[in-house]
Amino acid sequence: MRSDDPLDLRLAARLAELRTAHGWSLDDLALRADVSRSTLSRLERAEISPTAALLGRLCRAYGRTMSQLLAEVEENGSGLVRAAEQPVWTDPASGFVRRSVSPPLAGLRGELVEGTLPVGASVDYDGPSVPGLEQHLWLLSGRLDLTVQERTHHLAAGDCLRFRLWGRTAFHSPGPDPARYVLALVLP
Structure with missing residues (x-):
């Protein structure tokens, strides 16, 4: 269908x-x-x-x-995107909610994404979409177990982890509350 x-x-x-x-x-x-x-x-x-x-x-x-x-598939091409117009996508498998905070403009090297991972949910990525992609994850609330290249980091609200992506990553929200974070992505 x-x-x-x-x-x-x-x-x-x-x-x-x-x-x-x-x-x-x-x-x-x-x-x-x-x-x-x-x-x-x-x-x-x-x-x-x-x-x-x-x-x-x-x-x-x-x-x-x-x-x-x-x-590339969003309709907004302005340098400003109001909160109510920020595209939100939900992963049907895990319930992970991804909000594109930054305006979708081609050619820029950095962007902000808000993520919310429900309690008990996990999302695994086999490898980076762009090798060497720099990420800064700032956990706003909840707890998050983030595995980057075989090393697991146990994050609490307020913690910030900076890393480059070269291999597998895994996100897990152990609870008791959903993990809500801001992710800054910077192209190499």
């Missing part, structure tokens, strides 16, 4: 455009992203909504951040 969500429809179309622009077949992309051909086909037809992990794999294959990909 095709999604009626306008963001899902624009995202599906953009993913199909990217694959075509790279000259890749569904099989080529499946190998590069380690995602099944049938999943990619259903995604490009907006029959399924992507999870954070799936988007992470596709972004890695295309060499762009998730924020860059989502900015």
Whole structure:
């Protein structure tokens, strides 16, 4: 069944455009992203909504951040984005909520993202979308177990962790409250 969500429809179309622009077949992309051909086909037809992990794999294959990909399908091109207009995306698998705080402008090297991970939820990324991507995670509330390259950091409200992405990362909200954080991303 095709999604009626306008963001899902624009995202599906953009993913199909990217694959075509790279000259890749569904099989080529499946190998590069380690995602099944049938999943990619259903995604490009907006029959399924992507999870954070799936988007992470596709972004890695295309060499762009998730924020860059989502900015390409957002409708706002101004240097200002009001709080009520900031795009919000929810991972259907984990319940993770991602708010794009920064205005979606191409060519800028930094951006801010707000994340909220429900109690008990986890999101794992096989690798960075852009190797060497610098991130600053500032935990606003709750607790967060963040694994970066095999090392787990146990963060409490107010803690800030700066790191570069080269390998696997995993986010886990142990509770008792959801983990809410601001993530600053800086392209290498």
